[in-house]
Amino acid sequence: MSDAAGGVSGDKIWLDGGFVDWDDANVHILTHTLHYGLGVFEGIRCYRTDDGRSAVFRLPEHVKRLYDSAHINLLEIPFPRDRVQNAVLETLRANRLEEGYIRPLVFIGDGAMGLHPGDNPIRVAVIAWPWGKYLGEEGMERGIRAKVSTFARHFVNAKMTKGKTCGDYVNSILAKREALLDGYDEAILLDTQGLVSEASGENVFLVKGGVIHTPPLTTVLDGITRDTAIELARDKGIDVVERSITRDELYIADEIFLTGTAAEVTPIREVDHRQIGEGSRGPITHTLQTAFFDVVSGRDAKYERWLTTV
Numbered sequence: 665m666s667d668a669a670g671g672v673s674g675d676k677i678w679l680d681g682g683f684v685d686w687d688d689a690n691v692h693i694l695t696h697t698l699h700y701g702l703g704v705f706e707g708i709r710c711y712r713t714d715d716g717r718s719a720v721f722r723l724p725e726h727v728k729r730l731y732d733s734a735h736i737n738l739l740e741i742p743f744p745r746d747r748v749q750n751a752v753l754e755t756l757r758a759n760r761l762e763e764g765y766i767r768p769l770v771f772i773g774d775g776a777m778g779l780h781p782g783d784n785p786i787r788v789a790v791i792a793w794p795w796g797k798y799l800g801e802e803g804m805e806r807g808i809r810a811k812v813s814t815f816a817r818h819f820v821n822a823k824m825t826k827g828k829t830c831g832d833y834v835n836s837i838l839a840k841r842e843a844l845l846d847g848y849d850e851a852i853l854l855d856t857q858g859l860v861s862e863a864s865g866e867n868v869f870l871v872k873g874g875v876i877h878t879p880p881l882t883t884v885l886d887g888i889t890r891d892t893a894i895e896l897a898r899d900k901g902i903d904v905v906e907r908s909i910t911r912d913e914l915y916i917a918d919e920i921f922l923t924g925t926a927a928e929v930t931p932i933r934e935v936d937h938r939q940i941g942e943g944s945r946g947p948i949t950h951t952l953q954t955a956f957f958d959v960v961s962g963r964d965a966k967y968e969r970w971l972t973t974v
């Protein structure tokens with residue numbers, strides 16, 4: 665997904681109910697999802713807390729969304745939810761990972777080759793690997809440069825925006841590669857009406873006059889980090905408004921930041937060659953970033969409920 669993810673490796677992968685060696689976690693070339701993209705996944709992070717634990721951030725919410733994504737796509741996951749939730753913890757332990765990124769993946773196995781998957785098996789994998797800052801350490805402090813993509817976010821009735829569906833990420837990859845080839849760090853996509861939607865794999869927020877604004881859930885993924893940022897902001901007495909946002913509102917925002925499990929809370933310092941605010945991480949972004957890392961590091965007792973100890 666990014667340069668930082670180049671060549672991940674590990675020891676064990678949870679596949680269809682048990683562990684296999686990393687190098688043996690292979691599938692047949694006729695795997696249905698490989699051809700047509702109907703599969704769903706999650707991205708989850710585990711953090712090392714200040715008191716020396718390993719804690720998965722908002723694990724039940726991520727597993728719930730995995731099942732919701734599958735439900736939206738008429739995929740029946742052949743395991744109860746708690747089994748997959750436990751598999752996440754077991755995979756971290758099996759790979760002796762104190763912190764890292766966890767990728768549950770639900771896909772359609774081989775068998776029928778038509779678009780209708782027939783009774784091909786629904787398969788489940790859980791993979792975990794170490795993963796640093798998705799948009800770079802420097803980006804977290806200085807802010808990154810973003811481009812409004814020439815690719816629109818899918819129309820809501822062309823793909824289902826509430827699922828993390830494998831094939832939908834063709835749209836994200838087109839936008840991400842365009843942004844990188846054009847010398848930017850990330851892409852912001854507009855919806856088919858021309859309103860700000862989200863980044864290739866992150867939700868978008870802007871700050872104007874001390875108030876945080878973010879697009880409503882209509883065309884965007886219901887990000888768990890988005891929800892976290894909204895709750896942490898309101899907790900600090902900062903107003904958050906969900907409303908339609910136009911492209912030029914981004915240009916004249918005081919601050920812009922992205923949220924996502926991979927990107928965490930990442931400031932944006934420039935959009936389409938327009939400097940945003942002071943051209944560096946803004947104060948509200950910094951406040952939320954600090955609050956976020958306090959929570960995931962177990963420094964904020966109030967949000968201990970969001971941590972599942974491995």
Ligand SMILES: *Cc1c(COP(=O)(O)O)cnc(C)c1O
Nearest residue numbers: 865866867885887888889924925
């Ligand atoms: C995963 C994702 C996000 C962020 O969701 P989180 O739950 O915060 O990780 C936002 N947008 C898209 C398109 C995504 O795939």
